Amino acid sequence: MDTQLWKQVTNCLTKKKVIVVVIVFVLFVGLFFATKSVVKMLLPSDSRKTQITSEFVSSQINGISELATLHHHYRKVANYQDAKKLLVYMPDWRINKSIKEFSLIYQGDVKMGYDLTNVKIEVDSVTRTIFIHLPEPKILSHSIDFESIQVLWERQGWFNDIKFEDFKQFFISEQKKYEKENYDELKRLASERAQKIIRLNLGSNIKLVESPESDEKSFIDRWIRPEDGYRIKMP
Incomplete structure (x- = not known):
């Protein structure tokens, strides 16, 4: 019991x-x-104050095309050569004598940028991610600094003098050549420039978070104040 x-x-x-x-x-x-x-x-929360939509993001970056433009300065050594055949049966040694050529150093400036009014934007509210698809960049201008020209050497040909038109056509050809040979590198630099400016501009109006920073948050901080910002992806 x-x-x-x-x-x-x-x-x-x-x-x-x-x-x-x-x-x-x-x-x-x-x-x-x-x-x-x-x-x-x-605690203040920027994401509660403003509703983040694709229209809102678009309105924030449409006006920064000029800021996002790449200004690329370069210096180049170039050579020019032209042979004028005076007679159909001119001997080779005379052809050599008719060659006009020169070598010079010059500097140029290329501007490459984006039309940010054509940017495609998607906002995923579930993963809190902003996807920004940039259009293909375009070369906006390409100028030669004629005051920077330094002629290293030149040679006149027989009855084939160097003329102003030769320099004009030479630099037109040089511009096209430089743009073709360096397009990929200019495109890469323009993309880096645009992404940096877009992030800085959006960061002043939208709370942005990056993975390294969020990983460093303490357990208690993650619970008390979870991430309420957005990540930016530019594929």
Whole structure:
């Protein structure tokens, strides 16, 4: 009888302990989320102030085309050679004598940029990601600094003098050649420039987060204030 009574008392105490533990756990969880809500209300949140849509993002970057333009300066050594055949059966040594040529150093400037009014933007509110698809960049201007020209050497040909038109056609050809040979590199630099400016501009109006920074957040900080910013992807 004493043993049975003791078992009943033990079971009763065990049930009470379980009930107490459950009550404490519920109170703790309730207090935790209540504290979390209060903290979130007290802390400023940019994402609550502004609804992030593709239209909003587009309005933020449409006016920064000039800022996002790549200004590329270069210096180049170039050679020019032209042979004028005076007679159909001119000997080779005379052809050599008719060659006009020169070598010079010059500097140029290329501007390459994007028409940001044609940017395609998608906002994924679930993953909080902004996808920005840039159009193909275009060369906006290409100029030669004629004051920078240094003629290294030149040679006139027989009845084939170097003329102003020779220099004009030479530089037109040089511009096209430089753009063709360096297009991929200019495109890469223009893309890096545009992405940097777009991120800086959006960062002043939208809270942005980066993976390295979010990984460094403490466990408590992640619970009290989860990431409410956006990531930018520019595929």
